[in-house]
Amino acid sequence: xxxxxxxxxLGGTELRGALVESGGRILASASAPTLALAGSEAVxxxxxxxxGELRAMRPDAEVAGIGLGAPGPLDPKAGIVIGPPTxxxxxxxxxxxxxxxxxxxxxxxxxxxxAAALGELRFGAGRGAESLVFVTVxxxxxxxxxxxxRLYHGRRGLAAEIGHMTITGxxxxxxCGAVGCFEAVASGTALGRRATALSASGDGSPMRRLSxxxxxxxxxxxxxxxxxxxxxxxxxEDEAQWLGxxxxxxLHLYSPDVLVMGGGLANGFDLLIGTLRRTVSRRAMPAYRDxxxxxxxxxxxxxxxGAASLILWEGEPGAPIAIVQDEDASENPVSGEAHHG
Amino acid sequence: xxxxxxxxxLGGTELRGALVESGGRILASASAPTLALAGSEAVxxxxxxxxGELRAMRPDAEVAGIGLGAPGPLDPKAGIVIGPPTxxxxxxxxxxxxxxxxxxxxxxxxxxxxAAALGELRFGAGRGAESLVFVTVxxxxxxxxxxxxRLYHGRRGLAAEIGHMTITGxxxxxxCGAVGCFEAVASGTALGRRATALSASGDGSPMRRLSxxxxxxxxxxxxxxxxxxxxxxxxxEDEAQWLGxxxxxxLHLYSPDVLVMGGGLANGFDLLIGTLRRTVSRRAMPAYRDxxxxxxxxxxxxxxxGAASLILWEGEPGAPIAIVQDEDASENPVSGEAHHG
Numbered sequence: 001x002x003x004x005x006x007x008x009x010l011g012g013t014e015l016r017g018a019l020v021e022s023g024g025r026i027l028a029s030a031s032a033p034t035l036a037l038a039g040s041e042a043v044x045x046x047x048x049x050x051x052g053e054l055r056a057m058r059p060d061a062e063v064a065g066i067g068l069g070a071p072g073p074l075d076p077k078a079g080i081v082i083g084p085p086t087x088x089x090x091x092x093x094x095x096x097x098x099x100x101x102x103x104x105x106x107x108x109x110x111x112x113x114x115a116a117a118l119g120e121l122r123f124g125a126g127r128g129a130e131s132l133v134f135v136t137v138x139x140x141x142x143x144x145x146x147x148x149x150r151l152y153h154g155r156r157g158l159a160a161e162i163g164h165m166t167i168t169g170x171x172x173x174x175x176c177g178a179v180g181c182f183e184a185v186a187s188g189t190a191l192g193r194r195a196t197a198l199s200a201s202g203d204g205s206p207m208r209r210l211s212x213x214x215x216x217x218x219x220x221x222x223x224x225x226x227x228x229x230x231x232x233x234x235x236x237e238d239e240a241q242w243l244g245x246x247x248x249x250x251l252h253l254y255s256p257d258v259l260v261m262g263g264g265l266a267n268g269f270d271l272l273i274g275t276l277r278r279t280v281s282r283r284a285m286p287a288y289r290d291x292x293x294x295x296x297x298x299x300x301x302x303x304x305x306g307a308a309s310l311i312l313w314e315g316e317p318g319a320p321i322a323i324v325q326d327e328d329a330s331e332n333p334v335s336g337e338a339h340h341g
Numbered sequence: 342x343x344x345x346x347x348x349x350x351l352g353g354t355e356l357r358g359a360l361v362e363s364g365g366r367i368l369a370s371a372s373a374p375t376l377a378l379a380g381s382e383a384v385x386x387x388x389x390x391x392x393g394e395l396r397a398m399r400p401d402a403e404v405a406g407i408g409l410g411a412p413g414p415l416d417p418k419a420g421i422v423i424g425p426p427t428x429x430x431x432x433x434x435x436x437x438x439x440x441x442x443x444x445x446x447x448x449x450x451x452x453x454x455x456a457a458a459l460g461e462l463r464f465g466a467g468r469g470a471e472s473l474v475f476v477t478v479x480x481x482x483x484x485x486x487x488x489x490x491r492l493y494h495g496r497r498g499l500a501a502e503i504g505h506m507t508i509t510g511x512x513x514x515x516x517c518g519a520v521g522c523f524e525a526v527a528s529g530t531a532l533g534r535r536a537t538a539l540s541a542s543g544d545g546s547p548m549r550r551l552s553x554x555x556x557x558x559x560x561x562x563x564x565x566x567x568x569x570x571x572x573x574x575x576x577x578e579d580e581a582q583w584l585g586x587x588x589x590x591x592l593h594l595y596s597p598d599v600l601v602m603g604g605g606l607a608n609g610f611d612l613l614i615g616t617l618r619r620t621v622s623r624r625a626m627p628a629y630r631d632x633x634x635x636x637x638x639x640x641x642x643x644x645x646x647g648a649a650s651l652i653l654w655e656g657e658p659g660a661p662i663a664i665v666q667d668e669d670a671s672e673n674p675v676s677g678e679a680h681h682g
Contacts, residue, residue: 073628082628131495147495152488154472154596158628159488161593166586166624168510168521178589178624180509245507248519252502253594255495283507283519287414287423287499 002027004061006051006105007308009112009300010070012036012086015043016300017050019061020308024123026301028057039089040081048102065106066099067307069115072142076157079109108310112303113160114151116296117144119306120260122313124297129257133250134296135162137243138218138263141183145254152254163187167245182249186242188218188265195221195235207232222268239265240272244279251280251288262296269295343368345402347392347446348649350453350641351411353377353427356384357641358391360402361649365464367642369398380430381422389443406447407440408648410456413483417498420450449651453644454501455492457637458485460647461601463654465638470598474591475637476503477604478584479559482524486595493595504528508586523590527583529559529606536562536576548573563609580606581613585620592621592629603637610636 004019004027011034018029030053035042047068055063071084079096081087099107110118117134126132126146134144141163145152152159163183164176172193174184184190195216199205206224207216221239224232247259261269273293281289296302345360345368352375359370371394376383388409396404412425420437422428440448451459458467458475467473467487475485482504486493493500504524505517513534515525525531536557540546543554547570551561562580565573588600602610614634622630637643 147488147493147500152493152595154488155598155632156596156628159594159596161596161626161629164593164626165506165590166508168507170510176626249506252505253500254493255497255500255502257496285502285505285517287497288502291496 002058002061003064003312004058005308005311006054006063006066007304007311008047008050008066008068009115009303009307010034010043010047010068010087011112012071012084015046015050016304017047017054018301018304018308019054019058019063020305020312022309022312024119024305024309026304027061028054029304030054030057034087036086037088040087040093040095043087044095044098044102047099051103063105065108065311066103067108067110067115067310068095068099069110069112069303069307070095072111072113072161073156073158074109074111076108076110076114076151076153078156079107081109082156106311108307110151110307110310111144111157113142114144114153114157115304115306115310116262116298116302117146117260117306118151118309119298119302119304120262120296121146121306122309123305124302125260125294126258131254131256133254133256133259134302135247135250135259135261136263137186137261137265138188140189141187141246141263143250145256147254147256162246162250165246165249167242167249182242182246186239186246188263190242191221191235191239191265192217194238195232198231198235205229205231218265219267222265222271225268225271233271236268236271237275240275241279243272244276245283247276247293248280248283248288251284251291255288256291259291259293260296261293262299262302266295343399343402344405344653345399346649346652347395347404347407348645348652349388349391349407349409350456350644350648351375351384351388351409351428352453353412353425356387356391357645358388358395359642359645359649360395360399360404361646361653363650363653365460365646365650367645368402369395370645371395371398375428377427378429381428381434381436384428385436385439385443388440392444404446406449406652407444408449408451408456408651409436409440410451410453410644410648411436413452413454413502414497414499415450415452417449417451417455417492417494419497420448422450423497447652449648451492451648451651452485452498454483455485455494455498456645456647456651457603457639457643458487458601458647459492459650460639460643460645461603461637462487462647463650464646465643466601466635467599472595472597474595474597474600475643476588476591476600476602478527478602478606479529479604481530482528482587482604484591486597488595488597503587503591506587506590508583508590523583523587527580527587529604531583532562532576532580532606533558535579536573539572539576546570546572559606560608563606563612566609566612574612577609577612578616581616582620584613585617586624588617588634589621589624589629592625592632596629597632599633599635601635601637603640603643607636 143162484503
């Protein structure tokens with residue numbers, strides 16, 4: 001009878017659930033499109049439904065508790081989803097208390113980027129590190145910070161809002177209203193926007209062919225660069241420089257043992273890392289230049305296994321985390337199975 | 342027989358020592374010009390000398406241990422002064438072990454900005470807070486961060502190098518080699534440089550009269566602004582905007598309960614705070630806008646009493662810190678006495 005955590009990754013598009021063992025192994029998983037416009041009660045109903053499906057898939061598993069990652073802003077100690085832009089009608093929802101009363105099990109909530117940071121520290125690219133900065137670069141830029149084995153929360157769990165760190169005075173205004181946010185110049189969205197502005201529908205360029213003459217996205221830029229397209233390679237070069245400026249700040253501010261990059265743009269990590277490293281070496285003070293910068297290893301599962309580990313490590317959110325070298329994890333980190341949904 | 346810590350604040354210019362009670366009260370103090378060019382052995386000799394003077398001033402005091410703040414980079418766990426630019430010939434000096442063998446007492450070392458942050462949290466502007474960001478704005482910009490009652494150290498104690506956070510693409514090159522460092526555009530040095538460039542020796546302007554027609558410093562700008570000089574007030578306005586951009590980043594990245602500004606430029610805090618707050622309100626995301634921004638209360642003593650509290654709280658560097666409302670401290674925070682040296 002394996003002991004597992006019931007883990008959820010609540011996104012604006014997809015709700016994913018899994019049964020996860022203490023070593024990070026996923027025994028069963030299921031998912032559903034999030035009813036993001038239907039309010040919190042509907043989504044909580046989906047969580048209850050998925051939990052039932054998962055338990056039916058592995059009736060032999062003993063569920064120790066529920067770990068859930070959800071979009072910020074989110075207060076992990078109070079267990080409250082404060083008001084994520086991607087979930088309509090969610091305002092100060094006491095999700096932890098609601099789930100405790102529905103399931104009668106221990107429940108831990110965490111910001112999704114923090115959950116992914118924990119996942120990468122415990123089962124992924126950051127194994128063995130005490131402190132880690134996780135940066136997710138995709139539509140926006142988000143982050144999670146672990147220092148001396150503890151998630152860095154700050155007031156109301158609002159720390160590490162790294163996408164809205166000002167790094168320049170130029171560029172388009174960010175949706176938050178400021179100019180020069182890291183996210184506004186270095187997200188996948190910003191890269192796609194630059195690529196779209198640089199080309200025209202029907203111009204025959206590789207990026208436009210890949211986008212079927214629609215707007216070019218970061219994925220198209222990476223694909224075209226991989227095929228050797230010069231315009232795409234120049235865009236990747238710019239992107240790597242912006243990432244290098246932001247990452248240098250994160251090294252100076254948090255001094256992690258390792259910086260891990262995830263999110264959609266991590267698919268182009270091998271193309272970005274050369275210029276990115278050179279930018280960091282040029283801008284960082286000497287003591288910070290040798291910090292490893294690595295691609296995430298767990299992809300979309302980082303948040304799920306990180307959320308599960310909120311339960312299986314049995315710490316309170318914010319409590320010290322033992323850095324345990326788990327045998328399962330080192331032999332077989334996060335082998336997904338039984339996908340469903 | 343009062344129980345005290347022997348505290349030192351080792352600066353590039355001055356070495357200060359004090360006997361400090363657990364409530365932050367300074368029972369005796371002494372200082373000497375640092376033999377900054379003479380190497381570590383000479384300075385350690387000065388520390389031993391000052392310790393003797395202080396003990397002679399209060400022979401009734403029982404010394405529980407030694408807390409020392411020194412310039413970074415500094416590894417507080419290993420107790421090593423790595424190589425501060427202001428102390429010639431110091432390279433990886435194991436100061437903690439050296440002082441333990443000289444005195445036979447417990448010794449704790451801390452980065453000077455971290456020691457000041459602890460001082461302000463325990464005895465100054467941050468009393469009652471769990472998390473605090475301390476920013477010192479003077480020749481350069483330095484910082485100390487406390488999260489959930491613990492100093493934020495990161496790898497080798499190198500976190501919170503906030504002066505070298507890039508916030509813009511403009512301005513003069515920083516001494517570190519990068520362009521756009523917070524320190525390069527917002528330090529007291531940067532303010533003085535702008536004031537000097539804006540005026541000319543002998544032009545009869547209030548700032549030049551205050552500087553006796555030499556280079557204008559931040560102190561002259563603050564003085565002239567206080568007297569109503571328009572040029573100085575415009576410079577203060579610019580300075581407050583740069584500080585506002587940097588402080589907004591710190592709120593987003595660390596999410597403290599309170600942000601405390603110290604250093605020489607804190608003398609102009611009342612002139613700066615209006616525009617500074619408006620800049621933060623315009624740039625910060627809504628959840629961060631109401632964080633108090635306060636002037637430091639302890640001035641030059643913050644580092645001394647903070648270093649003393651490394652001993653009197655009896656925690657290891659990095660260990661949890663009990664937030665104790667000490668009666669002495671609340672009645673009579675840091676009443677200096679018996680100055681000497």
